[in-house]
Amino acid sequence: MRSRLLTSVVAVVIATLGGGLASAAGASPANARPKAPGTGSSTASANLTAPFAKPGPFPVGVTTLDLGDRKVEVWYPANPKATKGKAPESYFLRDRLPPAIAALLPAAINPPKQTTAFRDVAGSKRGPFPLVTFSHGAAGYRDQSTFLTTHIASWGFVVASPEFLEFGLTAALGQRPATPRDSVEVLRSTVALVREASASKPGVLSGLVRKGKIGAVGHSAGARASIAFAAADPSVATYVALAGDAGAFSSSTGEVGGPTASTLPAIKAPHVPSMFIAGREDAIADLAHITEYYASVPTPKRLVVITGSGHLNAFSDICTIGEGGGGVVAIAQKAGLPVPATVARLGTDGCRAPALPSADVQPVVDHYTVAQLRFALGIDKAPVGLAPRSARQFGDVGVAYSASTGKG
Numbered sequence: 001m002r003s004r005l006l007t008s009v010v011a012v013v014i015a016t017l018g019g020g021l022a023s024a025a026g027a028s029p030a031n032a033r034p035k036a037p038g039t040g041s042s043t044a045s046a047n048l049t050a051p052f053a054k055p056g057p058f059p060v061g062v063t064t065l066d067l068g069d070r071k072v073e074v075w076y077p078a079n080p081k082a083t084k085g086k087a088p089e090s091y092f093l094r095d096r097l098p099p100a101i102a103a104l105l106p107a108a109i110n111p112p113k114q115t116t117a118f119r120d121v122a123g124s125k126r127g128p129f130p131l132v133t134f135s136h137g138a139a140g141y142r143d144q145s146t147f148l149t150t151h152i153a154s155w156g157f158v159v160a161s162p163e164f165l166e167f168g169l170t171a172a173l174g175q176r177p178a179t180p181r182d183s184v185e186v187l188r189s190t191v192a193l194v195r196e197a198s199a200s201k202p203g204v205l206s207g208l209v210r211k212g213k214i215g216a217v218g219h220s221a222g223a224r225a226s227i228a229f230a231a232a233d234p235s236v237a238t239y240v241a242l243a244g245d246a247g248a249f250s251s252s253t254g255e256v257g258g259p260t261a262s263t264l265p266a267i268k269a270p271h272v273p274s275m276f277i278a279g280r281e282d283a284i285a286d287l288a289h290i291t292e293y294y295a296s297v298p299t300p301k302r303l304v305v306i307t308g309s310g311h312l313n314a315f316s317d318i319c320t321i322g323e324g325g326g327g328v329v330a331i332a333q334k335a336g337l338p339v340p341a342t343v344a345r346l347g348t349d350g351c352r353a354p355a356l357p358s359a360d361v362q363p364v365v366d367h368y369t370v371a372q373l374r375f376a377l378g379i380d381k382a383p384v385g386l387a388p389r390s391a392r393q394f395g396d397v398g399v400a401y402s403a404s405t406g407k408g
Contacts, residue, residue: 135222310350
């Protein structure tokens with residue numbers, strides 16, 4: 001019995017740790033002006049048509065806040081002096097599992113993910129900075145996309161990512177909250193909590209968050225949450241939907257941890273600037289579905305399609321976790337654990353050839369997300385890195401970029 005339970009749990013964990021199915025303007029801080037790209041990702045040109053593919057001018061700090069029923073991870077521009085002599089932190093997938101389930105897993109399924117953020121260091125004195133929310137996907141977890149959240153923070157933003165217990169990893173493993181909360185309410189509470197921390201002394205976030213408009217970014221089901229947030233809350237100036245839209249997606253693997261299409265309430269498209277970034281080879285969030293929804297949203301809007309990207313490699317850390325990449329699916333297979341074909345596809349969508357390595361496609365997401373946030377939130381008074389020629393600055397990575405700016 002225990003062996004069968006272990007096999008079942010391992011299969012679910014492998015699927016859910018893959019990132020999940022999609023369920024569905026202020027003052028310009030001078031410190032955050034774009035710089036010519038320096039060292040960093042080799043996929044971006046030294047040309048300023050894609051300056052944000054490289055890390056920004058700030059080292060990044062990270063801290064954890066508590067909403068009472070869930071945690072919120074916050075990345076922020078750090079004081080360079082505070083990071084000297086310190087090592088950036090790693091996170092471990094096992095720490096995001098319910099303890100009873102973590103205890104059943106083989107020790108091999110606990111690879112670290114090295115990040116570029118420093119835990120609880122002092123914040124930059126060059127703020128305050130705009131606030132951005134990040135929403136993970138169904139069966140995901142709050143730090144599933146640290147490559148992006150740290151990158152955004154390095155360009156002069158505070159980024160807050162709450163745990164969505166209603167459709168996140170623990171929900172996929174059968175532990176749903178006794179009192180579920182709406183995604184918009186969770187994001188509103190997150191914003192209030194971070195602003196409270198910024199207004200408090202002492203604290204690493206003290207004085208870091210700028211008043212006024214905010215941005216919303218989300219992956220897969222988190223894209224839907226971010227769109228709903230933008231539709232419901234006038235403080236949201238823009239949203240960036242990664243591998244998702246306001247609808248629900250399905251695949252032969254079935255839904256994991258998220259609501260079904262029939263239970264999802266309709267969301268009226270927000271009248272704020274938007275950006276959609278999708279993978280051409282995504283087998284979970286269908287490109288045709290995303291482009292159909294994109295056609296229905298008001299201008300100004302932008303669409304980026306990445307050739308060589310599936311559901312995970314361009315949008316999450318998963319494909320870079322574990323020796324040789326491939327996340328926990330590859331690790332489990334190397335350990336000789338049975339992995340159903342459908343689960344393997346979900347947990348590795350974009351992690352294996354012919355999909356491109358994350359290091360090649362993630363700079364595309366980094367650049368366009370930051371460019372959209374900076375322009376929509378008033379850091380750049382004119383668009384920077386959003387011209388059509390920007391799509392040609394990513395080496396051999398094929399990027400299709402279109403924009404309908406209207407009067408925006």
